[in-house]
Amino acid sequence: MQLIDIGANLTHDSFDPDRDAVLQRGRDAGVVQMVVTGASREHSPQALKLAQQHPGELFATAGVHPHHASEYTAECDAELRELHAHAEVVAVGECGLDYFRDFSPRPAQRRAFELQLQIAVDTRKPLFLHQRDAHADFVSMLRNFDGRLGPAVVHCFTGTRAELFDCLDQDWHIGITGWLCDERRGQHLRELVKHIPANRLMIETDAPYLLPRTVKPAPSHRRNEPMYLAHIVAELARDRGEDVAVTAAACTATTRAFFRLPEPNA
Incomplete structure (x- = not known):
């Protein structure tokens, strides 16, 4: 199987001691x-640098997560636009709204999100989106840009059935993580993933977060990493009633088309 991880926070300092081994x-x-x-003013340039060090294998997003929305100044906007001039940066984000933690005030979140939506309009790049407990405002803001945005993926989808179908009705893609494997919080996803069309479904680890709880034997640590993507796609295939090779091939084809990725290096 050939797999593509659409969301790995490889610039996280937990990977500093062994990043090459993780890869x-x-x-x-x-x-x-x-x-x-790339989810902050600090880490988006680091994501680009890492992609440049591994051409054809690693790519980057550039954006500011709602947790960091308070740092979104005019200078930050200019810096992001400079990053998006590089071909290795394949999507705008991680951007969106997060009313669950409110690490940045909600008005600041909405302003940062709107400015990044404008970057997506101007660059014609796909959107890598985050939403938690903010569905109504999230959908409303994106609808304000109807007809001007390219494709979008709702990364690490964890929402309700109604939210899923709202997203699908907007023609957005869905990213599924190891949240699927969490018997405490993700059980509802086991049923919902059956309804995601194959040409809208992508997979991700969100490493180092969200280590799948069903990995056996359980590792001695809680750090997630890209190798566990194979476990996620196996669980996803089981829940969809598909052979894992079918699910993996469909997710990979969808991802490559969405981000306009080349075939991997020989």
Whole structure:
């Protein structure tokens, strides 16, 4: 199987001691390409640098997560636009709204989101979106840009059935993580993933977060990494009633088309 991890926070400092080994374990597990998440003013340039060090294998997003929306100044907007001039940056984000933690005030979140939506309009790049407990405002803001945006993926989808169908009705893609494997919080996703069309479904680890709880034997740590994408796609395939090779191939084809990724290096 060839797998693509659409969301790995590989610039996280937990990977500093062994990042090369993490990448190799991912390759050994069939992960042929990864999109490195840029989610802040600090980490978006780091994501680009990492992608440039691994051409054809790693790509980057550039954006500001709602947690960091308070840092979104005019200078930050200019910096993001400079990052998006690079071909290795394949999507705008991680951006969106998060009313669950409210690490930044909601007006600041909405302003940062709107400015990044304008970057997506101007660059014609796809959107890598975050939404938690803010569905109504999230959908409303995106609808304000109807007809001007390219494709969008709701990364790490954890929402309700109604929210899923709202997203699908907007023609958005859906990213599924190891949240699916969490018997405490993700059980509802087991049923919902059956309803996601294959050409809208993508997979991700969100490493180092969301280590799948069903990995056996359980690792001695809680750090997630791209090699566990193979476990996520196996669980996803089971829940969809598909052979894992079918699910994996469909997710990979969808991802490659969405981000306009080249075939992996030979």
